[in-house]
Amino acid sequence: MxxxxxxxxxxxxxxxxxxxxxxxxxxxxxxxxxxxxxxxxxxxxxxxxxxxxxxxxxxxxxxxxxxxxxxxxxxxxxxxxxxxxxxxxxxxxxxxxxxxxxxxxxxxxxxxxxxxxxxxxxxxxxxxxxxxxxxxxxxxxxxxxxxxxxxxxxxxxxxxxxxxxxxxxAAPTGWMGADLGGVQPGDVVAVWGAGGVGQMAARAAELLGAEQVIVIDRLPERLAMTERHTGAETIDFSTTDVDAELRERTGGRGPDVCIEAVGMEAVGGNGQHAAEKIRRRLGRPQERPIALRQAIHACRKGGSVFILGVFGGSVDRFPLGAVMNKGMTVRGAQQxxxxxxxxxxxxxxxxxxxxxxxxxxxxxxxxxxxxxxxxxxxxxxxxxxxxxxxx
Structure with missing residues (x-):
């Protein structure tokens, strides 16, 4: 065959x-x-x-x-x-x-x-x-x-x-992120990534009763599709400070639940993507928890972060102090x-x-x-x- x-x-x-x-x-x-x-x-x-x-x-x-x-x-x-x-x-x-x-x-x-x-x-x-x-x-x-x-x-x-x-x-993975992330009626939920899993997580959060769902990405066609098919709000991370934007939209508190649906190859600014291309050519690829770090910093005190994006090993610069001092819950799973x-x-x-x-x-x-x-x-x-x- x-x-x-x-x-x-x-x-x-x-x-x-x-x-x-x-x-x-x-x-x-x-x-x-x-x-x-x-x-x-x-x-x-x-x-x-x-x-x-x-x-x-x-x-x-x-x-x-x-x-x-x-x-x-x-x-x-x-x-x-x-x-x-x-x-x-x-x-x-x-x-x-x-x-x-x-x-x-x-x-x-x-x-x-x-x-x-x-x-x-x-x-x-x-x-x-x-x-x-x-x-x-x-x-x-x-x-x-x-x-x-x-x-x-x-x-x-x-x-x-x-x-x-x-x-x-895609659908069960996204639904798991909202479910095990603890989405409750009335919550504000932020989702990093407007691909298939991110869109399904956003729709799941809405069906579980979230009052406001915000999806973060940089690709205009994906953001437009997300708005059209899930009804979620969107943020283009390439044009704004995501943390500041989320605080403004949530009365200064931050989202109740943050769902990371990007994984180990997240794209960020400051030349990080270009640097990764060089590491790959040298045979030393490195996981990039850029979206995950952002989700942890943006989430409200006492909120929860669910990791849907795939990670394979250890990552540097994990904001453990923020997790501990903000009293956060962090979960993750394969679907x-x-x-x-x-x-x-x-x-x-x-x-x-x-x-x-x-x-x-x-x-x-x-x-x-x-x-x-x-x-x-x-x-x-x-x-x-x-x-x-x-x-």
Missing amino acids: KALCWEGVDKLDVQRVPDPQIVNDQDAIVKVTLSTTCGSDLHLINGFVPTMRPGDVMGHEFMGEIVEAGPGVRHRRVGDRVVVCSFIGCGRCWYCTHDQWSLCDNSNPNWELAQEVFGFELGGVYAYSHALGGFKGSHAEYIRVPFADYGTFLVPDDVDDLDALFASD HGHRYIPMLLERIAAGELSTSHLATHEFSLEGAPKGYQMFKNKQDGCVRAVFRPHG
Whole structure:
């Protein structure tokens, strides 16, 4: 079959790879209908995530049709139209039974490698390095889905494929940030990042009762899309002092909840982005917690910050003194999608949540390298590039 493969830093190529096979009796094979880019993929492409190998198939956000199921699959059958959570959960370990699915004890066969890289075991995730399981990704014609009874979710008849697609990762990740960030009715919420996850976090905060939601970014087309589809206010960080602007809009106090949806490659001023390009050329990429620092400083005393953007290791200049002295709560997680996807599909079906607007560009699988180039460089207003492996 055809698949989009990682071949090194900044190198993607569509290749022929072996068809997936049933390996364990709880596996299913899914024919991929739609798959999409994600901001965390850029950390792979840019060389920030270790243990990638040439030939690894990319992609973790997808939906499709079950075409084969192992003998241990009880609740899914061939022909089911499903969306698949990007993280893999066994459904039985302590973490899965406590709705902390991305921390699954049993889904990562390379747990020792994860422990070596991160210092702890983490659950498996499609196409996100060998430290997180070495699973083949979704930018392919077919994909093997372990623990299919738990990781696949039936798409309601009145939810179309494109809306269902973003229930795989962007929507549950954003919703988790608002939920575990502690958004309460009447809160003021600030979200850093107007990409797919940031927009979903903003909409989740509104649906959870926030009185005011403010999204911070620098790209005018993303800010305009956010205003149009979520109703949130926006701030262009390239034209103003974000901390001062947030204080002015919140009566001098600051937001109650701050959600960081950017991650380790945040862009800031003062030549930081140019300096990072030099470090990358020297083979020494460095994580940039610029947005996270800003969120901590901007948040009101006693408020909470939730980290949705992906970080891989240690970061410098973390404002721990601000966290402690302001009495703040700081949380973070990879997405516990199984916890939210059924509810999100119901909200999409009811018209409460729209996601399809995130798909600004569509390509065949052969066009995936171009799609990633547009997505990475934010060309032509690209928020998400979507791939149709079967035309």
